[in-house]
Amino acid sequence: MFRTSTVLRSCAVSFLLIAASCTPDTPPPPAKEAHANGLTISYRLPTGTIPLNEPFPVIIAVESAAGPLPATAAVQVDARMPAHNHGMPVRPEVVPIEPGLWRADPMLFQMPGHWQLIVTVGTAPTTTQVAFDIHVRP
Numbered sequence: 001m002f003r004t005s006t007v008l009r010s011c012a013v014s015f016l017l018i019a020a021s022c023t024p025d026t027p028p029p030p031a032k033e034a035h036a037n038g039l040t041i042s043y044r045l046p047t048g049t050i051p052l053n054e055p056f057p058v059i060i061a062v063e064s065a066a067g068p069l070p071a072t073a074a075v076q077v078d079a080r081m082p083a084h085n086h087g088m089p090v091r092p093e094v095v096p097i098e099p100g101l102w103r104a105d106p107m108l109f110q111m112p113g114h115w116q117l118i119v120t121v122g123t124a125p126t127t128t129q130v131a132f133d134i135h136v137r138p
């Protein structure tokens with residue numbers, strides 16, 4: 001009896017350890033962050049990476065010292081290749097998800113190289129723009 005219950009208990013413990021170490025399967029990459037005009041603006045890639053020449057979404061987070069920015073703030077998302085003087089062939093729709101969070105979709109980087117993800121946040125009377133450098137591999 002003692003032996004059986006010990007075995008059962010150790011199985012339960014190892015199952016819990018496996019479950020804990022497997023969740024989440026693929027941890028999301030750390031957000032990239034910029035600070036300007038008292039705002040903290042960051043982006044995250046829900047898919048983990050940027051696929052070349054395929055649409056992908058990006059999540060934008062905006063906070064001030066008072067907390068997450070309300071969904072009424074005007075957030076625009078664009079991307080450019082500064083060396084080539086062109087942008088994306090698509091115009092992403094930017095939709096508020098919850099206070100402080102927006103989803104821009106679709107993004108599309110049609111060629112490898114140096115891109116800038118440009119986030120513009122309008123909080124009247126100020127407009128804040130930050131650019132994140134992104135290098136897309138061939």
Ligand SMILES: [Cu+2]
Nearest residue numbers: 081084086111
């Ligand atoms: Cu280009």
